[in-house]
Amino acid sequence: MALPAAAQTEPAKAQWYPLQMMVDGKPASFEPPTVAGKLWRLCALLPHGKDHYWWGVAWGLSEEAKRLGVEIGIYDAGGYDKLAMQKQQLRDCYKLKADAYIIAAIAADGLNAEAELLYNNHIPVIDLVNGMSTSKVSSRSLVHFSDMTRAAVAFMLKQPVQGKQTLGWFPGPEGAAWVTDAETGLNTALEGQPFTLYHGGYGMTETFAQADLVRKMVAAHHPDYIIANAVAATVASKYFTDGKRGKTKVISFYSNPQTIALTQEGALQATVTDSPVLQARVAVDLAVRWLDTGNAPKRVSPIIKVLTPENIKDADLEQTLPPANQWMIHQQLSPIDGATARIFRNLRPAPKTE
Numbered sequence: 001m002a003l004p005a006a007a008q009t010e011p012a013k014a015q016w017y018p019l020q021m022m023v024d025g026k027p028a029s030f031e032p033p034t035v036a037g038k039l040w041r042l043c044a045l046l047p048h049g050k051d052h053y054w055w056g057v058a059w060g061l062s063e064e065a066k067r068l069g070v071e072i073g074i075y076d077a078g079g080y081d082k083l084a085m086q087k088q089q090l091r092d093c094y095k096l097k098a099d100a101y102i103i104a105a106i107a108a109d110g111l112n113a114e115a116e117l118l119y120n121n122h123i124p125v126i127d128l129v130n131g132m133s134t135s136k137v138s139s140r141s142l143v144h145f146s147d148m149t150r151a152a153v154a155f156m157l158k159q160p161v162q163g164k165q166t167l168g169w170f171p172g173p174e175g176a177a178w179v180t181d182a183e184t185g186l187n188t189a190l191e192g193q194p195f196t197l198y199h200g201g202y203g204m205t206e207t208f209a210q211a212d213l214v215r216k217m218v219a220a221h222h223p224d225y226i227i228a229n230a231v232a233a234t235v236a237s238k239y240f241t242d243g244k245r246g247k248t249k250v251i252s253f254y255s256n257p258q259t260i261a262l263t264q265e266g267a268l269q270a271t272v273t274d275s276p277v278l279q280a281r282v283a284v285d286l287a288v289r290w291l292d293t294g295n296a297p298k299r300v301s302p303i304i305k306v307l308t309p310e311n312i313k314d315a316d317l318e319q320t321l322p323p324a325n326q327w328m329i330h331q332q333l334s335p336i337d338g339a340t341a342r343i344f345r346n347l348r349p350a351p352k353t354e
Helices: 052-068 083-095 112-120 145-157 177-190 207-220 230-240 257-265 276-293 339-347
Strands: 019-023 026-030 041-046 071-076 100-103 125-128 139-141 165-170 195-199 225-228 249-252 270-273 299-301 305-307
Touching: 019 276, 041 052, 041 083, 041 276, 052 071, 052 276, 071 083, 083 100, 083 112, 100 112, 100 276, 112 125, 125 276, 139 276, 145 177, 145 225, 145 249, 145 270, 145 305, 165 177, 165 207, 165 230, 207 230, 225 230, 230 249, 230 257, 257 270, 276 299
Parallel strands: 041 071, 041 100, 100 125, 125 139, 139 299, 165 195, 165 225, 225 249, 249 270
Antiparallel strands: 019 026, 019 299, 270 305
16 A cells, blocks of 8 residues: 655744744743753653654754753653653663653653652653643643544534534554543544444554554445544545545544645545644753743643645644654763763853843
């Protein structure tokens, strides 16, 4: 099965801010720091680096750290089944005396104990993208995936329908906080609506796993709509492009280069974006604000957007995608007095003066 050519963006513009976001529950213009007060050392923990979503997150983290003049270690655990690895990576960062932690947790409660220990020792902890169930975090840079699926359902309900409809649902890995959140939003949004829901099953957001689930769904049902994670949406769209298996309309409840490209081509009816590159940049900004000033917003969220073949040409894709040919970034946090840290210190931009 041929997958679409991935959409890409050009290298980022010099300045991405200010931007309208939700700041502590209210619309506001978000203005990040211009430069960090010290050469802070940040540790970012990601669940994996197997798809463009997390490539974009890693790129956003790296670029914002460079802009502010701080060092950042970026670690991926290797998958949503690798909680032990993510815990070990946190311990490794602690041994290297990281000043702050940015955590995209594998499971909602997977790193709660560690996060609470850091928080109670006045070390900033930023909850990034996936969501942690503990209240002991300094700030959160995330969008509720329940809002993402509600946006997908709201878009679907605006389409002309006749009679009772069927909906196929492909959430992602079972137990991941973002999946649980997405399912809550979907079920809430469908209450009282004339839809029969077919659950496609749980699986890692990898092509092989999601393709198997899609094949099983298509063998049993030809739903009117599918709402799916980006990997399943990409696979599902190929099944229905020629119309021989029905006219199922596919919506992705988050975006990656494939869903962007498919939406541009008209093969997807819509793809919802939570602007992961922005979330990553904001996470770095929040960590630096806590370190510099001891204060920062408790939660910052990009505005959720539903991209369609009609409006995608006007969208700023640099908020969602990494640049062309940008792969996953892995970089170790250097020893606090190591050669890498000294070199980085010499490259750090000078603070602006009046």
